[in-house]
Amino acid sequence: MTVKKKPIKKEVKQRKEPFGRPTKYNDKILVDTKIYIDGAYEISGEVIPTIAGLSLFLELCEDTLHVWKKEEGKENFSLLIKELKAKQKSILISKGLLGDFNSTIAKLILHKHGYSDKKDVTVSVHEQDLEELA
Numbered sequence: 001m002t003v004k005k006k007p008i009k010k011e012v013k014q015r016k017e018p019f020g021r022p023t024k025y026n027d028k029i030l031v032d033t034k035i036y037i038d039g040a041y042e043i044s045g046e047v048i049p050t051i052a053g054l055s056l057f058l059e060l061c062e063d064t065l066h067v068w069k070k071e072e073g074k075e076n077f078s079l080l081i082k083e084l085k086a087k088q089k090s091i092l093i094s095k096g097l098l099g100d101f102n103s104t105i106a107k108l109i110l111h112k113h114g115y116s117d118k119k120d121v122t123v124s125v126h127e128q129d130l131e132e133l134a
Helices: 027-043 051-058 062-068 075-098 103-111 127-133
Strands: none
Touching: 027 051, 027 075, 051 062, 051 075, 062 075, 075 103
16 A cells, blocks of 8 residues: 655745845945036046946946836936936037047947937839839
């Protein structure tokens, strides 16, 4: 006679704390980000504020900053990143127009802000013109 073993049910405990390393996000990050945007990028030897430069300034991975700007509860950081990009765009346009920046590099970076130098060409042909061509 064989005895059937009952499957053992393991209790799964719900974890209240998140997995992984605790976040480094805090109010000091917000203050330091604002300091960077307001001119610390120049002290660091940069010409325009960038997310790459901010990551070096904060001593954090650039990917972390990209995650934070999208995370719920970090809306203030997201607003600061938008301010950084607006300042970057403003400097690029001003310095580009003055000729202080290499135009190719300025154009390349402004492309990321939605600017483009392509031309939209629309050609309209009437039916009558098509018949004449045939």
